[in-house]
Structures are given as structure tokens and as C-alpha cells.
Amino acid sequence: MDMWNLLELAAWGASALFGLFIVIDWIRTDSTYSEEILMSSREGELEAMTEESHRG
Amino acid sequence: MAQTDTTEHVGLARVLGPAHVWALGVGIVLVGEYMGWNFAVGKGGAYAALMACWFAGILYTCVAMIDSEVTSTVAAAGGQYTQAKHIVGPLMAFNVGLYLVFAYTMLEAANAITVGFLVDTVATMSGHEGGLDQRPFIILSIMFLAWLNYRGVLATLTFNLVITAIAFTAIIILFLSTSGILGMGEMNHAALMSGQAAMPYGWLGVLAAMHFGLWYYLGIEGTTQAAEEVRSPARALPFGTLAGVMTLAIAATLTWYVCAGLMPWEYLGQSGVPLFDAARLSGSTFLMVLLGIGTLFATLASANGCINDASRAWFAMGRDKYLPGWFGAVHPKYRTPYRAIIFLVPIALIFALGAPLDQVITFSILSGLLEYTFMPLNIILFRRKWPLDTIKRGYEHPFHPLPAMVLLGLCGLAFFAVFLGYGTQLVAMIVFYIVVSLWFHFWRYRFVNRGAQFTMPWPKPRGY
Amino acid sequence: MARYTPPTQGKLGQIIDVIVLLIMAIGALYIPLWMGLAGSAVTSAAVENPTWESLGQNETMVAQWEKLGFADAASAAEMITARFDYSFSIGALLAMIVVIVGYYAILLRFSEKEYRDVIAEKFED
Known part of the structure; x- marks a missing residue:
């Protein structure tokens, strides 16, 4: 058991932490906001603004 | 601007400047100077690799010019995918979107594999015995970068800017200290490239070297993916992209000069980490550590940019229902396409942990090549449907249609170069795209809104 | 011309579509490997x-x-x-050229057809 074995374990642990953060935040976001808001981005907004109002 | 009406509307955040665009473009590609380009030396010798480097440089200059013109007008996430949708048609757009996602996800996997290999090498050099399990390091690099991307684009690309700058500086320092400009010169180009070593495969080798010559620049066109997050796309994108190509042409030439002057071509053509080897040959511990760090940073910067670009393309296709609409969501707080980012993590892991490196790289190069072949078709149709006086462009590329023709010709050469040795993959790949195209045309396209997917405020195209 | 209204795709349909796409992609990468033709x-x-x-x-x-x-x-x-x-054999080279050119020909043809609908609907009014 030298430093490199410890680093291996640390890498597993850190990977799990990052993964956990992403998954928890994902679940929380999906349950907090309505699908309508999450899906509300429209392509080319900068340009479309000046031209016409967004289509729903 | 998009941010003003967040109550009913969540879009990607417009926060990036030209330096971020440069970092995104160069960051993805710079890893190519640290590993991979030297297989071009193996395919044709050192001179052939230099010629391939310059031919590829011309190819990418055309790519950057064409791309800049179209992108300065079509500024939306999805980059070339959105361009194709507006200019060529939906099926082309679907294919281009897939080229992007696969080219970048495969490159990301290749980078993660390299990180694992590098950690293993360092462990062995430091006297660790019994080998190292590379998997946790491969997974960690992907998870960490996915997390960074998930948390917001500004931090992601600022991180990229810093590590790309360090990796680029490392190449410059290596060049300065080995070329004789600062003291000890150790270059032996004449002796190392004499006799049989000059052109071991003749001119056919030059052609064949084009295959990996692309690796010097592959991915620079990804700058367009940031279009919806750049503060002033019409200015920042052309500037960042063209500056990126120049940076890479310089870095590629320096890299070639240093490596070809230090190593016999037979070794160089098969080396796993050529710049690190060059530092090793210089005998300086400082250079060795520096280039080791440079290699690590370059791979991370590349994987980071790949996650960014692949997820934008996947997101944009989801938003248009080219792919299941679920992926078209934006995180309300971090303003990132979070579902696309999450989905691509396991995909990258499957390839990073399961597939051999050269397969993954070839898959990536081929997807890129198909994309470059699309670009001349794109610009020719763009100029035909909307001549210069009909839409205001942020940047107009000169000498049209010469760059398009040159690009098409060079793509043909590159296809032939890939065919020399990797013909089966080439055919398998295209058969895949044909099957997917039929699937899209006859099944998937029914879920797509027809007129609404055309979002640019342009006049009606000529001829319709 | 009547506006085309696409059907909404359910959760299950979305999942199936993603899986189909994945199978095709992984197949393209691994089939040459299994057949020993790669490299x-x-x-x-x-x-x-x-x-x-x-x-x-x-x-x-x-x-x-x-x-x-x-x-x-x-x-x-x-x-x-x-x-x-x-x-290499000339036959293999010709086969490759036919496949690549054919692929782009299919792409441009179908795209053009779909594109005409898009333009017609977008600029109908």
C-alpha cells in the first residue's frame, strides 16, 4: 500500500462525489422546475428578438 | 438579450469573449501536438509529416474562413448543425450533428485514455511496482470535467483558457531551449533525415501522412458551438477561430521542428508521447516535468472542450426534436444543457474503458473528415441561396469559391489517405451514416416541426 | 399548404429512439473489430x-x-x-469512391426534398 494505491482510492472517491453531485442536482432541478421552463430556450434568440416574437 | 426575461424563458448564458473562443478551439486541438500527430511521421517519414502539416494547415484555413462567414450569420448552439439546417436541409443537419457528437465524444474518450496512460507512466517512473489501475483516473477525468461543464460555461472555458495557455507555453519553452536560441542547441535535422530516412515511402507516403496530418488541427471548428454563449458572436467567433488556426500552425511547426531534430523517424512515428520524449532527450529534468504537466493539461483541456461541444450539438438536436426532445432542456440556474451533458458521460465512459485507442481516434478523424466535406457544399449553397447583398455577414471570406474548391480537393486526398490502411473502417462508418440517414428520413423526422425549425430572420432563399 | 403538426413523442418512444441510435453507433465501431478487419x-x-x-x-x-x-x-x-x-486494388478504391459519392448524393437529395417543405411552410404567408 503506497501513495499510488491511496491515489487510486482517492480517484474512485472523487469520481463518485462528482457523479453524486450531478445526479442529486439533476433530480432536484427536474422536480423543482416545470418542464415548460426547462424547455423554454429557443434557437438564435439574439437574432429572432429583433425580427419576430418567439413562437411558443 | 436572452437574460432579460428569465421568468418565462431559460436560455444559455451569453458570457463569453473572444479569448474563451480561442481557448475552446485551441484547447481541444493542442493535445494533438502532444500525441497523435507523429503517426504521420510513421506513415511517410519526417518530411512527409511536415508537408502533411502544411497541407492540413491549408485545409483548416479554408475550414476556418468558410466556417467564420457562415457562423457570423448563423449564431446558434449546434454550430455546423444549425448551419446545415438552414442552408442545406434537415437530413444533412442530422448527419452533421452526429458527426459533431461522435467526433468530440470519441476525442474525449481518447483523451481520458491518455490521462490514464500518463498517470501510469509517472507512477512507474516514480518507482511504483505492480502496475496501476488506470480506470479510476480515466473515470475521474471525465466525471470532473462533466461536473465543471454542468456548473456553467464561464468557469469551464476560463479553466480551459488557463490550462491551454500553460500547455502552449510549454511547447514554446521546449522549442526555445532545445533549438539553440537559448544556449544549448541539439538539433540534428540534416543527419537524422538523410539517406533512406528522407522519404521512406516516396510521395505516396506524403499522401498517406495526410491521414494523421489532420490531427494537428482536428476540432478547431468546434468554436462555433459557443455561438449562443458568446457576447458578440459576429465579431468574436471569426476572430477566435482564425487566431486559433494560426496558433496551431505555429505550434505544429515548432513541435515538428523539435521532434524531427531529436528523434530518428522510425522511433518518432511510433512514439506515444513525442513531446515528452523530446524533453527526455534534452536531459533537463525541468523540461521533463514541464512537458509532463503540459501533456496532462492538454488532454484535460481537450476533453473539456469536447464535452462542451458535443453536449451543445446534442442539445441543439434535442431542442429541434431531431433527437428525443427531453435533451433540449437548459438548467435554470447554471444555464447549461445539463441533460445532454449527463447523457454523454456514460457514452464517453463506454468508449474510454472498452475500445482500443486507434479505433477511437480513427472514428473521430473520420467524423471530422465527413464534416469538412460538408462545408464546401454548405458555403456554395449559402452564397447561391443568399448572395452577399441579401444578408449582412459579420465576416465575408475572400476568393469564393476558391477556398471551397481547395477544401473539397484536400478532403478527397484525405479520404484516400485514410483509405490507405483504414479502408474498412471508412466503409463501415459511411454505411453507419447511410443507415442512420434512412432511419431519420423515414422515421425520426415526423416529430420535427417543419417551418418553425428555420429560426434565422433571413429573406426567402433564391430559387424556392 | 397546410401546416404540418408533428405528433408528440412519449417517454417510452424517446427512450427507444435513443437506444436504437446507440446500437447503430456502437455497431459501426465494433463490427469491423469483431470481423478482424480493423487496423x-x-x-x-x-x-x-x-x-x-x-x-x-x-x-x-x-x-x-x-x-x-x-x-x-x-x-x-x-x-x-x-x-x-x-x-491496394483498384476495385477497392472504386468501391470506396462509389460509397462516399453515393452517400453524399443520398444526403443532398433527401435534404433538398425536406428543405423545400421547410421553406414552403416558413415563407407561406
Whole structure:
């Protein structure tokens, strides 16, 4: 058991932490906001603004 | 601007400047100077690799010019995918979107594999015995970068800017200290490239070297993916992209000069980490550590940019229902396409942990090549449907249609170069795209809104 | 022309579509591998008792090989004699050209058809 074995374990642990953060935040976001808001981005907004109002 | 009406509307955040665009473009590609380009030396010798480097440089200059013109007008996430949708048609757009996602996800996997290999090498050099399990390091690099991307684009690309700058500086320092400009010169180009070593495969080798010559620049066109997050796309994108190509042409030439002057071509053509080897040959511990760090940073910067670009393309296709609409969501707080980012993590892991490196790289190069072949078709149709006086462009590329023709010709050469040795993959790949195209045309396209997917405020195209 | 209203796709349909796409992509990568058709042909000539001279290496090259950790000619011989095989048949080349050109022809044709609908609907009013 030298430093490199410890680093291996640390890498597993850190990977799990990052993964956990992403998954928890994902679940929380999906349950907090309505699908309508999450899906509300429209392509080319900068340009479309000046031209016409967004289509729903 | 998009941010003003967040109550009913969540879009990607417009926060990036030209330096971020440069970092995104160069960051993805710079890893190519640290590993991979030297297989071009193996395919044709050192001179052939230099010629391939310059031919590829011309190819990418055309790519950057064409791309800049179209992108300065079509500024939306999805980059070339959105361009194709507006200019060529939906099926082309679907294919281009897939080229992007696969080219970048495969490159990301290749980078993660390299990180694992590098950690293993360092462990062995430091006297660790019994080998190292590379998997946790491969997974960690992907998870960490996915997390960074998930948390917001500004931090992601600022991180990229810093590590790309360090990796680029490392190449410059290596060049300065080995070329004789600062003291000890150790270059032996004449002796190392004499006799049989000059052109071991003749001119056919030059052609064949084009295959990996692309690796010097592959991915620079990804700058367009940031279009919806750049503060002033019409200015920042052309500037960042063209500056990126120049940076890479310089870095590629320096890299070639240093490596070809230090190593016999037979070794160089098969080396796993050529710049690190060059530092090793210089005998300086400082250079060795520096280039080791440079290699690590370059791979991370590349994987980071790949996650960014692949997820934008996947997101944009989801938003248009080219792919299941679920992926078209934006995180309300971090303003990132979070579902696309999450989905691509396991995909990258499957390839990073399961597939051999050269397969993954070839898959990536081929997807890129198909994309470059699309670009001349794109610009020719763009100029035909909307001549210069009909839409205001942020940047107009000169000498049209010469760059398009040159690009098409060079793509043909590159296809032939890939065919020399990797013909089966080439055919398998295209058969895949044909099957997917039929699937899209006859099944998937029914879920797509027809007129609404055309979002640019342009006049009606000529001829319709 | 009537506006086209696309059907909404359910959760299950979305999942199935993603899986189909994945199977096709992974297939394209792994089928050449399984069939043993992948990779480039590299051959090394076996040399009996190689010397640096017989391998065509000059003094400078030898010095660099030694610095790289190859103490004698025998250890580097395999690396030095490795060569790609670039021979190919005209038939295979023609097949490749047909596949690539055919692919782009299909793409442009179908795209054009779909594009005309898009433009017609977008600019109908």
C-alpha cells in the first residue's frame, strides 16, 4: 500500500462525489422546475428578438 | 438579450469573449501536438509529416474562413448543425450533428485514455511496482470535467483558457531551449533525415501522412458551438477561430521542428508521447516535468472542450426534436444543457474503458473528415441561396469559391489517405451514416416541426 | 399548404429512439473489430544479427537511439524495419469512391426534398 494505491482510492472517491453531485442536482432541478421552463430556450434568440416574437 | 426575461424563458448564458473562443478551439486541438500527430511521421517519414502539416494547415484555413462567414450569420448552439439546417436541409443537419457528437465524444474518450496512460507512466517512473489501475483516473477525468461543464460555461472555458495557455507555453519553452536560441542547441535535422530516412515511402507516403496530418488541427471548428454563449458572436467567433488556426500552425511547426531534430523517424512515428520524449532527450529534468504537466493539461483541456461541444450539438438536436426532445432542456440556474451533458458521460465512459485507442481516434478523424466535406457544399449553397447583398455577414471570406474548391480537393486526398490502411473502417462508418440517414428520413423526422425549425430572420432563399 | 403538426413523442418512444441510435453507433465501431478487419497492416522484416549499419542508421541516429534507451541495434531492429503496406486494388478504391459519392448524393437529395417543405411552410404567408 503506497501513495499510488491511496491515489487510486482517492480517484474512485472523487469520481463518485462528482457523479453524486450531478445526479442529486439533476433530480432536484427536474422536480423543482416545470418542464415548460426547462424547455423554454429557443434557437438564435439574439437574432429572432429583433425580427419576430418567439413562437411558443 | 436572452437574460432579460428569465421568468418565462431559460436560455444559455451569453458570457463569453473572444479569448474563451480561442481557448475552446485551441484547447481541444493542442493535445494533438502532444500525441497523435507523429503517426504521420510513421506513415511517410519526417518530411512527409511536415508537408502533411502544411497541407492540413491549408485545409483548416479554408475550414476556418468558410466556417467564420457562415457562423457570423448563423449564431446558434449546434454550430455546423444549425448551419446545415438552414442552408442545406434537415437530413444533412442530422448527419452533421452526429458527426459533431461522435467526433468530440470519441476525442474525449481518447483523451481520458491518455490521462490514464500518463498517470501510469509517472507512477512507474516514480518507482511504483505492480502496475496501476488506470480506470479510476480515466473515470475521474471525465466525471470532473462533466461536473465543471454542468456548473456553467464561464468557469469551464476560463479553466480551459488557463490550462491551454500553460500547455502552449510549454511547447514554446521546449522549442526555445532545445533549438539553440537559448544556449544549448541539439538539433540534428540534416543527419537524422538523410539517406533512406528522407522519404521512406516516396510521395505516396506524403499522401498517406495526410491521414494523421489532420490531427494537428482536428476540432478547431468546434468554436462555433459557443455561438449562443458568446457576447458578440459576429465579431468574436471569426476572430477566435482564425487566431486559433494560426496558433496551431505555429505550434505544429515548432513541435515538428523539435521532434524531427531529436528523434530518428522510425522511433518518432511510433512514439506515444513525442513531446515528452523530446524533453527526455534534452536531459533537463525541468523540461521533463514541464512537458509532463503540459501533456496532462492538454488532454484535460481537450476533453473539456469536447464535452462542451458535443453536449451543445446534442442539445441543439434535442431542442429541434431531431433527437428525443427531453435533451433540449437548459438548467435554470447554471444555464447549461445539463441533460445532454449527463447523457454523454456514460457514452464517453463506454468508449474510454472498452475500445482500443486507434479505433477511437480513427472514428473521430473520420467524423471530422465527413464534416469538412460538408462545408464546401454548405458555403456554395449559402452564397447561391443568399448572395452577399441579401444578408449582412459579420465576416465575408475572400476568393469564393476558391477556398471551397481547395477544401473539397484536400478532403478527397484525405479520404484516400485514410483509405490507405483504414479502408474498412471508412466503409463501415459511411454505411453507419447511410443507415442512420434512412432511419431519420423515414422515421425520426415526423416529430420535427417543419417551418418553425428555420429560426434565422433571413429573406426567402433564391430559387424556392 | 397546410401546416404540418408533428405528433408528440412519449417517454417510452424517446427512450427507444435513443437506444436504437446507440446500437447503430456502437455497431459501426465494433463490427469491423469483431470481423478482424480493423487496423493498418504493419510488417517488420526479421533481420539476422542486425548492426546499426545494416539498418541504415548513421552516427547521429545511433547516438539518439542510445539516448532513448536502445542500447544495441537488435533492440531497435523491429521498430526500424516496421513498414506499412500501401498496396491496394483498384476495385477497392472504386468501391470506396462509389460509397462516399453515393452517400453524399443520398444526403443532398433527401435534404433538398425536406428543405423545400421547410421553406414552403416558413415563407407561406
